Amino acid sequence: MAINVKVVQRPVDDVSYVRATLKGMARTFKHLIDPHKWTTQYPEQKEEISKRWRGTHRMLTTETGKAKCVACGLCPTVCPSNCIKLVPGEDEQGNRYPLVFEIDEFRCIFCGYCQEVCPEEAIHVGRHYENSEYSREGFVYDLERLTAQTHPVCEMWDPADPKGE
Amino acid sequence: MIPSPVFAAVHVIPDPPLPLWTFLISTVIKMIVVFTVYMVGVAMLTLAERKISAWIQGRLGPNRVGGTLGLLQPAADGVKNFMKEETLPAHVNKPLFVLAPMMAFIPALMAAAVIPFGAPWDSRWGRIPMVIADLPVGFLFILAITSLGVYGIVLAGWSSNNKYALLGGLRSSAQMISYEIAMGMSLIPVLLLAGNVTLNAIIDQQASMHIWNVLTLTISFFIFMVAAFAETNRLPFDLPEAESELIAGYHTEYSAMKFSMFPISEYANMATSSALMATLFFGGWDIPFTKQDNTTGVGFVMLLLSIAIFAVKTGFFLFVFIWIRWTLPRFRYDQLMSLGWKTMLPLALAYIVIVAAMLLGLDYLGLQRGFWYGVAMLGVNAVLVGIVFFVLDRGRVISPAYGRATPQQISRLRAVTTARSHLSPQSGD
Numbered sequence: 319m320a321i322n323v324k325v326v327q328r329p330v331d332d333v334s335y336v337r338a339t340l341k342g343m344a345r346t347f348k349h350l351i352d353p354h355k356w357t358t359q360y361p362e363q364k365e366e367i368s369k370r371w372r373g374t375h376r377m378l379t380t381e382t383g384k385a386k387c388v389a390c391g392l393c394p395t396v397c398p399s400n401c402i403k404l405v406p407g408e409d410e411q412g413n414r415y416p417l418v419f420e421i422d423e424f425r426c427i428f429c430g431y432c433q434e435v436c437p438e439e440a441i442h443v444g445r446h447y448e449n450s451e452y453s454r455e456g457f458v459y460d461l462e463r464l465t466a467q468t469h470p471v472c473e474m475w476d477p478a479d480p481k482g483e
Numbered sequence: 484m485i486p487s488p489v490f491a492a493v494h495v496i497p498d499p500p501l502p503l504w505t506f507l508i509s510t511v512i513k514m515i516v517v518f519t520v521y522m523v524g525v526a527m528l529t530l531a532e533r534k535i536s537a538w539i540q541g542r543l544g545p546n547r548v549g550g551t552l553g554l555l556q557p558a559a560d561g562v563k564n565f566m567k568e569e570t571l572p573a574h575v576n577k578p579l580f581v582l583a584p585m586m587a588f589i590p591a592l593m594a595a596a597v598i599p600f601g602a603p604w605d606s607r608w609g610r611i612p613m614v615i616a617d618l619p620v621g622f623l624f625i626l627a628i629t630s631l632g633v634y635g636i637v638l639a640g641w642s643s644n645n646k647y648a649l650l651g652g653l654r655s656s657a658q659m660i661s662y663e664i665a666m667g668m669s670l671i672p673v674l675l676l677a678g679n680v681t682l683n684a685i686i687d688q689q690a691s692m693h694i695w696n697v698l699t700l701t702i703s704f705f706i707f708m709v710a711a712f713a714e715t716n717r718l719p720f721d722l723p724e725a726e727s728e729l730i731a732g733y734h735t736e737y738s739a740m741k742f743s744m745f746p747i748s749e750y751a752n753m754a755t756s757s758a759l760m761a762t763l764f765f766g767g768w769d770i771p772f773t774k775q776d777n778t779t780g781v782g783f784v785m786l787l788l789s790i791a792i793f794a795v796k797t798g799f800f801l802f803v804f805i806w807i808r809w810t811l812p813r814f815r816y817d818q819l820m821s822l823g824w825k826t827m828l829p830l831a832l833a834y835i836v837i838v839a840a841m842l843l844g845l846d847y848l849g850l851q852r853g854f855w856y857g858v859a860m861l862g863v864n865a866v867l868v869g870i871v872f873f874v875l876d877r878g879r880v881i882s883p884a885y886g887r888a889t890p891q892q893i894s895r896l897r898a899v900t901t902a903r904s905h906l907s908p909q910s911g912d
Contacts, residue, residue, distance in 0.1 A: 336876040339811065346810040350538045357543040 369473045372428040372443040375421050376471055377464035385465050386440035389414045393432035393441055401425035402432060419461040423449060434474060442471035505608045513615050521595050525750045526557035532750075532805050539809045560743075567739035572643075575736060579642035584737070584744035587635025591751035594628045597621040598758045599683050601768050602781045602789040613768070613786070614683065621682040622674070625759060626667055629714060632752060633659040636716070636723055639745070640733040651732025654816065655723035658713055661823035662720075666710035668831035669703045672838040673763050676700065686767035694857030697764040701868045702834050704764045706827055711756040713823070716749060717804055719811040720819060727813075757800035761793060768793040830871065837867065 358365055367373075377385050389406035401424075407417035430443045446469035451457055501509070530545065530553060537544030549555025571577065598621075601613030618624050633656055640652015673696055674680060677688040689695050697704045713720040724732040734745045761767060768789035781789065814822070841863055850856050 334876050336872050342810045343806060346539045346806065349541060350535065350806075352541070354541070355538070355543050356541045359543075 367445055367447070369445070369476075371445040371447070372430045372433075372472050374423065374444045374446040374449050374467065374469065375426070375432075375459065375464055376442050376444045376446075376467040376469060377419070377461060378440055378442060378471070379465050383465075385416065385419070385461060386438045387416050387419060387461075388438055388440075389416045389419075390437060392435045392437065396431045396435045398429060398431065399425045399427045416461060419464065421459050421464065423457040423459060424454065430472060430474060433472065444469045444471050446470075501609045501611065505611075509608070509611050510615065513613070517595060517600070517615055518592075521592065521751070521754065524754060525747055526561070528750045528753065528801060529560065529746065530554070530556050531801070532808075535802070535805045536809045539806075564740050564743040569741065570736075570738045572736055574644045576642040576644065579638050580736075581741075583635050583639035583642055584741045584748075585635070586638055587632055587748040588744045588751070590628045590631040590635070591748040591755065594625050594755040595751075595758070597624050597682065598755070598762055599686060599767060600758075600790055600793050601786055603683075604783065604786045605781060606783075612683070613790070617681075617683065620680055622670070622680045622685070622763075625682075625755070626663075626670075629752065629755065630659065630663050632714075632748065635748065636733045636745075639737070640723075643733070643736040645736050647729040647731075648733050648735045651723040651725070651729050651735070654725075655716060655733060658716075658720060658722060658819060658823075661820060662710040662713035662827070665706055665823060665827035665831050666714060668828065668835060669706035669710065670763065671831075671835045672700045672703045675835075675838055675842055682762055682767070685763060686769055688852075689766040690769040692852065692857045693854045694861065695764060695766045695769075699857050699860040699864055700764070700838065701864055702830065702871055703838075704760070705871075706831050706834075707763070708760060709822075709827060711760065712804070712807065713819070715752040715756055715804070717753065718808040719814050721808075721813060722816055722819060725813060753801060753804050754797070757797045757804065758793075760800050761796035765796050767796075826875070834867075837863075 377387060379385055389404060391404060391406065394400075394402040394404045401422040403418060403420040403422075404416055405418035406414050408414050428443060433442045436442075441464075444467060446467070449457070500506075533556070534544040534553070545553035545556040547553065547556075548559045571580070596615040597618050599612070599614040599617075604611045604613060614621075636655040636659075637652045640648045640650070640655070643649070673685060676696065676699070677685040679685065679688075685696075692699075712718075716723050722732075723729075724734075726732075729735070734742055737745065770785075770789055770792050841860065845856060845859055850859060
């Protein structure tokens with residue numbers, strides 16, 4: 319025995335091997351025959367996700383189908399992972415609009431700050447999680463792709479109870 | 484002085500030899516059938532393992548290939564394993580690396596040849612024994628062959644040139660050698676009772692006594708079962724694999740079908756051990772509660788019934804193997820050794836002495852080998868089982884390999900460390 323190895327004095331009278339084993343086997347057998355299983359059969363059957371789920375981004379559009387974004391630059395500023403690329407442009411009327419608006423879904427940490435900070439309620443994080451691609455480049459979503467998303471967007475707070483009371 | 488010596492207890496009258504062609508054809512058919520059933524059974528066992536583990540954990544298990552029961556899952560796994568890349572790492576000892584999976588796989592299959600799986604069949608071509616090779620040393624053959632399986636594992640660990648694989652191989656050799664002894668010793672009472680090492684004779688003895696060995700020799704059965712778990716490297720004795728400690732143990736470096744050989748041989752060993760437990764302790768193909776003397780040949784219906792009974796018994800033990808695996812945690816290495824050498828072996832030795840004395844005493848009393856002989860053994864056995872399990876259940880039987888150090892030992896060790904402390908100034912006591 320090496321020195322400094324602490325040998326715990328076991329409660330000899332309470333120690334049980336055979337009884338404990340049998341008890342454990344009875345327990346597992348009970349689970350074995352229990353018809354209730356917890357598996358969700360995923361692609362066919364999906365679990366409901368929270369209304370506050372922050373997933374794949376979505377850019378909302380006006381009635382005319384244009385992105386609501388006014389290229390104010392707040393979201394790339396607030397973004398902690400620096401995943402939003404925004405190049406602002408201006409049309410003849412002096413309305414700002416994004417020339418380039420790209421979100422790298424790989425860099426994004428889905429904090430939802432972009433949605434919170436957006437003054438036009440244009441960019442949103444969505445209640446959606448199934449995004450897979452064949453290449454890394456596929457995860458950089460451009461403006462066209464962001465506006466084409468149709469999934470419901472995250473409700474950061476309950477509109478009926480904005481203060482969380 | 485003693486009316487009937489122990490070893491003349493059961494007189495096995497050898498069946499008249501079959502004509503050559505009947506023998507050859509029946510043997511070839513039996514070989515093909517047994518091999519097929521065995522391999523399909525092993526494949527289904529992998530599925531059963533996954534299904535039962537899933538059910539125990541409240542999951543559904545594989546159900547995507549072949550219906551809700553996932554019956555084609557083994558086939559899909561097989562195809563996957565064949566399609567995978569065979570890696571041959573640069574640092575391995577190539578001949579041994581290739582040889583090791585075969586060394587593990589072949590002995591696992593060989594043992595199946597001598598296990599009788601049905602009552603002898605009185606066909607119109609003569610009495611055909613339902614065993615591939617009716618070896619006179621059947622039982623010893625099994626002990627010899629199953630222990631060869633360790634070479635596959637040790638060689639796999641050694642040739643991989645990987646520290647985890649080597650540790651797994653070493654553990655496996657130590658474990659299998661330790662438990663081999665307890666396993667052999669635990670079977671001596673069975674041999675004493677049967678007076679013969681042929682597996683058919685052991686079944687005949689149980690059938691003619693109308694009481695199975697598990698009732699008359701329970702402690703032997705208990706030791707054999709624990710040793711069988713250790714021999715097949717199943718939890719709670721899966722130290723050679725020990726995912727959480729050794730990555731995958733001895734088969735860390737293997738891939739594709741070479742890797743698959745190891746699980747297959749593990750399951751084949753499991754099937755052999757289960758069949759052996761059914762044969763040695765649960766009457767083999769003996770149909771329970773029938774007074775019909777099974778030692779002579781039977782008709783075709785009874786043959787099928789006896790095969791079914793044997794399959795049910797074996798299947799039950801396979802289920803127990805899987806059930807235990809998903810219930811008990813792994814032993815620590817020193818606990819494993821302690822259990823093997825300090826509990827199982829002395830227990831088996833003591834049991835041999837007790838059973839031998841008991842048989843001698845009962846023979847001396849002039850009791851005939853039959854049902855009441857068995858009942859007398861059952862009575863003695865019940866007392867022994869009570870004592871053993873009471874003692875085994877309490878106290879530190881499976882405790883660490885070292886005992887608790889006395890105060891003197893501790894102070895002596897302390898003195899050593901103080902004397903050496905100038906060598907390593909950091910290690911303050």
